[in-house]
Amino acid sequence: MCTSIIFSPRDHYFGRNLDLEVTFGQQVVITPRDYVFKFRDMPKIDHHYAMVGIALNADSYPLYFDAANEKGLGMVGLNYPDNAIYYDVKEGKDNIASFEFIPWILGQAATVAEAKKLLSTINITKKNFSDKMQASPLHWIIADKTGVSIVVETDADGMHVYDNPVGCLTNNPQFPKQLFNLNNYADVSAAMPKNNFSDQVKMDGYSRGLGSRNLPGGMDSESRFVRVAFNKFNAPTSDSEEENVDTYFHILHSVEQQKGLDQVGPDAFEYTIYSDGINLDKGIFYYTTYTNKQINVVDMNKEDLDSSDLITYDMLTKGKFNHQN
Numbered sequence: 195m196c197t198s199i200i201f202s203p204r205d206h207y208f209g210r211n212l213d214l215e216v217t218f219g220q221q222v223v224i225t226p227r228d229y230v231f232k233f234r235d236m237p238k239i240d241h242h243y244a245m246v247g248i249a250l251n252a253d254s255y256p257l258y259f260d261a262a263n264e265k266g267l268g269m270v271g272l273n274y275p276d277n278a279i280y281y282d283v284k285e286g287k288d289n290i291a292s293f294e295f296i297p298w299i300l301g302q303a304a305t306v307a308e309a310k311k312l313l314s315t316i317n318i319t320k321k322n323f324s325d326k327m328q329a330s331p332l333h334w335i336i337a338d339k340t341g342v343s344i345v346v347e348t349d350a351d352g353m354h355v356y357d358n359p360v361g362c363l364t365n366n367p368q369f370p371k372q373l374f375n376l377n378n379y380a381d382v383s384a385a386m387p388k389n390n391f392s393d394q395v396k397m398d399g400y401s402r403g404l405g406s407r408n409l410p411g412g413m414d415s416e417s418r419f420v421r422v423a424f425n426k427f428n429a430p431t432s433d434s435e436e437e438n439v440d441t442y443f444h445i446l447h448s449v450e451q452q453k454g455l456d457q458v459g460p461d462a463f464e465y466t467i468y469s470d471g472i473n474l475d476k477g478i479f480y481y482t483t484y485t486n487k488q489i490n491v492v493d494m495n496k497e498d499l500d501s502s503d504l505i506t507y508d509m510l511t512k513g514k515f516n517h518q519n
């Protein structure tokens with residue numbers, strides 16, 4: 195399972211938890227403006243917006259899991275199994291393979307509105323990156339530095355582009371069902387609950403936090419969707435970058451998966467491999483990993499963005515203990 199949010203306390207922070215039982219050797223990857231993107235069915239693009247995110251560097255092709263560009267447009271791909279359908283190449287459309295989707299949008303669009311324009315002519319094709327790297331069933335959240343976001347799902351009945359009023363996305367079911375499900379939690383609150391049960395029953399609020407008692411706590415994607423939306427909407431905001439980044443990671447970590455809780459095979463458990471977030475206004479990329487909760491920072495502006503080769507950073511996975519005696 196995975197979870198993505200856009201959090202807008204002052205600047206706008208966008209990213210995800212990546213939850214899986216296996217890791218791919220992903221890195222922080224900056225694609226500079228003159229890297230040549232070759233597409234299977236579209237002409238190459240040799241000058242585009244620079245982007246930073248997490249990708250698998252596959253023979254110098256950045257297979258992005260999530261990224262944002264220098265204009266403050268970001269995009270995250272999340273598992274959407276049994277629902278995602280990709281199509282055959284269609285005449286008259288911009289035919290983009292699913293693994294090309296992030297570079298295609300982030301290379302050319304600066305805002306969600308511009309992304310929507312590109313989406314109106316796109317056909318997401320079922321082409322694989324390679325025999326070993328088959329297309330994954332994904333849906334995507336796209337957000338920009340005004341705080342607006344949309345969700346793209348390619349179902350059996352075609353491609354859907356939904357406005358996203360809550361600024362988060364997890365996995366199945368389809369996005370409209372996730373939104374609908376929030377109705378079931380309308381009474382969840384950060385405040386102590388009022389006794390609507392009966393004025394004949396005395397309730398003395400035996401514990402702080404009873405207003406959020408009915409928040410779902412499971413690892414499943416519906417539970418995470420509700421929990422992360424609630425936690426985000428109730429998160430404090432500040433004028434300080436450090437405080438806002440810290441709060442952003444508190445929100446994501448509130449739905450992270452500890453090892454051992456989500457069994458996907460005889461000895462296999464999904465867990466939160468990394469959590470990341472980019473300040474869309476400033477192009478600064480932050481991440482933590484399962485074993486390193488220190489916030490690590492890569493600033494794309496410190497690189498030569500007018501170059502043509504991928505710039506990569508291995509993720510820092512070794513945590514530190516601060517011994518005080």
Ligand SMILES: C[C@H](CCC(=O)NCCS(=O)(=O)O)[C@H]1CC[C@H]2[C@@H]3[C@H](O)C[C@@H]4C[C@H](O)CC[C@]4(C)[C@H]3C[C@H](O)[C@]12C
Nearest residue numbers: 195196213257258259271272273293327328329330365
């Ligand atoms: C599995 C990842 C999503 C995490 C997630 O949602 N997990 C929940 C699993 S589940 O619902 O519980 O089954 C997705 C996100 C981005 C994906 C990767 C990116 O799309 C980049 C390439 C694309 C290639 O087509 C396949 C390999 C790949 C390297 C993908 C592997 C995998 O599908 C990734 C890593």
